[in-house]
Amino acid sequence: MEKGLKWETTWLDLPSGEHKRPEYLAINPVGKVPALIDDGVIVHDSTIINEYLEDRFPAAKPLLPRDPVARATARKFEDYADAYLMPSLFKIFFELRKSASERVQARIDEGWNEARQHFAYLDKELAGREYFAGEYSLGDISFVPPLANLERAGFTIPPEFANLAAWWARMKARASFAASWPE
Ligand SMILES: N[C@@H](CCC(=O)N[C@@H](CS)C(=O)NCC(=O)O)C(=O)O
Incomplete structure (x- = not known):
């Protein structure tokens, strides 16, 4: 969306194991999401997908x-997110999937305490900057799926x-945020 590309999304239901079915393992043998199919080319791992799209469409808005x-x-922040x-x-999502x-x-609390430590670091890194690498980049985008799910x-x-809360409000205000969100 940020690059003005068109895409179709197929959502998989992870709790029911759709990502471990043979049809999906033929696309991504490690059985994890996300995976991209571009004109018959299969790419998986979010970092590699992002870099592939950057290399394949260099003229579109650079990220x-x-x-x-x-x-x-x-790249450092992209890796930090992952x-x-x-x-x-x-740790939080895994527990929330379970029945009450x-x-x-205690595991949810542990995940949240760790999240707060990450937030403290990220907040400090954003002091005096609008985006993690100065300009808007994959370093920002990579935090969107985990934070939106949280x-x-x-x-x-x-x-x-x-700083982090203001950055997050900026990220959510982008047209790409609404366009990428499941119906
Ligand atoms: N480094 C990989 C991580 C992929 C990953 O862990 N995906 C999770 C969902 S966010 C998944 O598919 N989990 C299902 C499983 O491991 O069975 C990436 O960034 O694409």
Whole structure:
């Protein structure tokens, strides 16, 4: 959407294991979402999909800065979203999927405490900047799926993380946010 490309989404129901069915394993043998099919080319892992789209459509709005330092910064935050924030939020999402009687509140609390530590770091990084790599980039976009899911689960970025909360409001105001959201 940010690059003005057209796409169709197929949603898979993870709790029922749709991503482990043979039809999907033929697309992504590791059985994880997301995966992209572009004109018969299959790409999976969100980082590689993002970089593929950047390389394939360089003329469309660039989402990685040209400057090497800003480019590395964008990639650093892209990785932070995947490798550090996501595992903490998964602790919450995994418990919330369970029935109320099986749910372990201590694991939700652990995930939320970790999330707050990530928020503190991200808030500090945003001081004096509108976007993580200075200009809007994949470094910002990569936080949208985990944070949108967190909000959907009923959690809000605490207002004490004012830079992060303001950045999140900017991200949600973009047309791409509404366009990417499930019906
Ligand atoms: N590094 C991968 C992580 C993919 C990933 O863990 N996806 C999760 C959903 S966000 C998944 O498919 N989980 C199902 C499972 O592991 O069975 C990426 O960024 O694409």
